[in-house]
Amino acid sequence: MKIDMKKLAAWFDDRLALTPIFKYMTKKEVPQHEHSFWYYTGSSILLFLFIQIVTGIMLALYYQPTLEGATDSIGRIMTELPLGWLIRSVHSWSSTFMIAFVMIHLLAIWFTKSYRKPREATWMTGMMLLVVSMVFGFTGYLLPWDDLSLSATKVGTNIPMAIPVVGKWVTQFLRGGGDVTGDTLTRFYLFHVCILPLVIFAILAVHILLVQKEGMSVPLKDEIAKKKVPALPFWPNFILREVVIWLVLLGVLLTISLAFAPSLELTADLMAPAPEGVKPEWYFLFLFQTLKIFPANMGPVTGEFVAVVLILIAVVAIFFLPFIDNKPEGKKGKLIQYLGVAGLIYAIVFSIWSLL
Amino acid sequence: MRKIRVLYLLVMVPVVLAPLAAVAQPSGVPPTVKDKAQIEAAVAAQAAPTQQAKPAPAPPAAKKPAAKKAEVKRTEPIVPAYSGIREKMAVIVFYVWLWFSIAVLIYFLRLWIKEADRVYKAKYYEPEESPRKDNPMAPVLGD
Numbered sequence: 001m002k003i004d005m006k007k008l009a010a011w012f013d014d015r016l017a018l019t020p021i022f023k024y025m026t027k028k029e030v031p032q033h034e035h036s037f038w039y040y041t042g043s044s045i046l047l048f049l050f051i052q053i054v055t056g057i058m059l060a061l062y063y064q065p066t067l068e069g070a071t072d073s074i075g076r077i078m079t080e081l082p083l084g085w086l087i088r089s090v091h092s093w094s095s096t097f098m099i100a101f102v103m104i105h106l107l108a109i110w111f112t113k114s115y116r117k118p119r120e121a122t123w124m125t126g127m128m129l130l131v132v133s134m135v136f137g138f139t140g141y142l143l144p145w146d147d148l149s150l151s152a153t154k155v156g157t158n159i160p161m162a163i164p165v166v167g168k169w170v171t172q173f174l175r176g177g178g179d180v181t182g183d184t185l186t187r188f189y190l191f192h193v194c195i196l197p198l199v200i201f202a203i204l205a206v207h208i209l210l211v212q213k214e215g216m217s218v219p220l221k222d223e224i225a226k227k228k229v230p231a232l233p234f235w236p237n238f239i240l241r242e243v244v245i246w247l248v249l250l251g252v253l254l255t256i257s258l259a260f261a262p263s264l265e266l267t268a269d270l271m272a273p274a275p276e277g278v279k280p281e282w283y284f285l286f287l288f289q290t291l292k293i294f295p296a297n298m299g300p301v302t303g304e305f306v307a308v309v310l311i312l313i314a315v316v317a318i319f320f321l322p323f324i325d326n327k328p329e330g331k332k333g334k335l336i337q338y339l340g341v342a343g344l345i346y347a348i349v350f351s352i353w354s355l356l
Numbered sequence: 357m358r359k360i361r362v363l364y365l366l367v368m369v370p371v372v373l374a375p376l377a378a379v380a381q382p383s384g385v386p387p388t389v390k391d392k393a394q395i396e397a398a399v400a401a402q403a404a405p406t407q408q409a410k411p412a413p414a415p416p417a418a419k420k421p422a423a424k425k426a427e428v429k430r431t432e433p434i435v436p437a438y439s440g441i442r443e444k445m446a447v448i449v450f451y452v453w454l455w456f457s458i459a460v461l462i463y464f465l466r467l468w469i470k471e472a473d474r475v476y477k478a479k480y481y482e483p484e485e486s487p488r489k490d491n492p493m494a495p496v497l498g499d
Contacts, residue, residue, distance in 0.1 A: 078436065085436045244465050247462060255454070258450070263434060264434040266430060
């Protein structure tokens, strides 16, 4: 039977209203300038998110979120299932890549000041995506249920205790009780595979919608000079360039995943003391070190409380950055630029310090 | 041009999938665990000092000792590693194939990008100037 492809295409077009989408795709343009390279970081995040979803579903087919089964089920994935160790490795490394690219993307937006009017909401949803990505990493870190992940989760879930009034409640909610137990594991698994994906998809949909609505920003100096920036069609010119980047990133991801597959430590013992050298994932290291440098007591309050409050203030300030930096071309704009550089240096130095 | 692309895909898809299938069975052991004895042996293998990330070999005929071994608590971490020259070579071959495939794909993509840029600069699909103005999908799906 010969299928009439034109009729089939017309049928899909009629039912799904594809013509307006194609028309939009052909009309959409991407500005071309000296900072255009940073546009590619956005789509790279989507690539890693897609890999996370696919490998995550494959791992979830065999993973058991119970005290007795968590470590053994991962052991089974690694030793019995064909390429199970590689799928776990790709899942682990792509999460690292994804968070790294979210950070690079946000820093690029910060330094090019692309958050300026009318893209404030895009920045804010981007910040939300960074926080959700980090929570993804935090909840996923516990799932192997080994000594290191148990101790890191104990430290991590203990931090909200420093917040007055609600702190104790938040910690109890995260742990599902007073301490990290099997209930915490089940809870973290639920967050990791059900609640957080829903949250990230909802925020991502709004973020992408806003990017489509406002389009991609042009450099500040060109906007001030009202210079017409040359542009490239999104389809196929820009998307083909993105595919090149994706291929290279896929190659790097597979190479690293094959060469440095994560190992599986022994099952966590709830009664055992915390092992030495407990460290969170790399993207929490600078926060971890910040908490460590504060003294136990600072007058009437604890040092941890002061550190947590300072970190919260910084996060809120970054979240509302487009409103704080309302005149990006002025002196305040330059100061915020320097603050961004200082913050980046601080995060790198403190992360390295934490590893020493 | 379209025929060449289809031909290229027909060649590249098996080329891409074949090494993956080969790596899936690095030591020639079937990837699926077929009977209970194999499952028991694989679980028992977790008690070994250093684990290899591949299916365990077939166990001896006796089933009871294997079941007993399965209850032994793991005392060493599982560290994925390549054992033997065969697996190490397989990984090297995979790396070479991977980056070669990427290089070939990028080469074809570059040609496609150049062509797309040329068509754009020539304003081939501009609604006012294009003879294809009645087909809004043309830039996306082709003529």
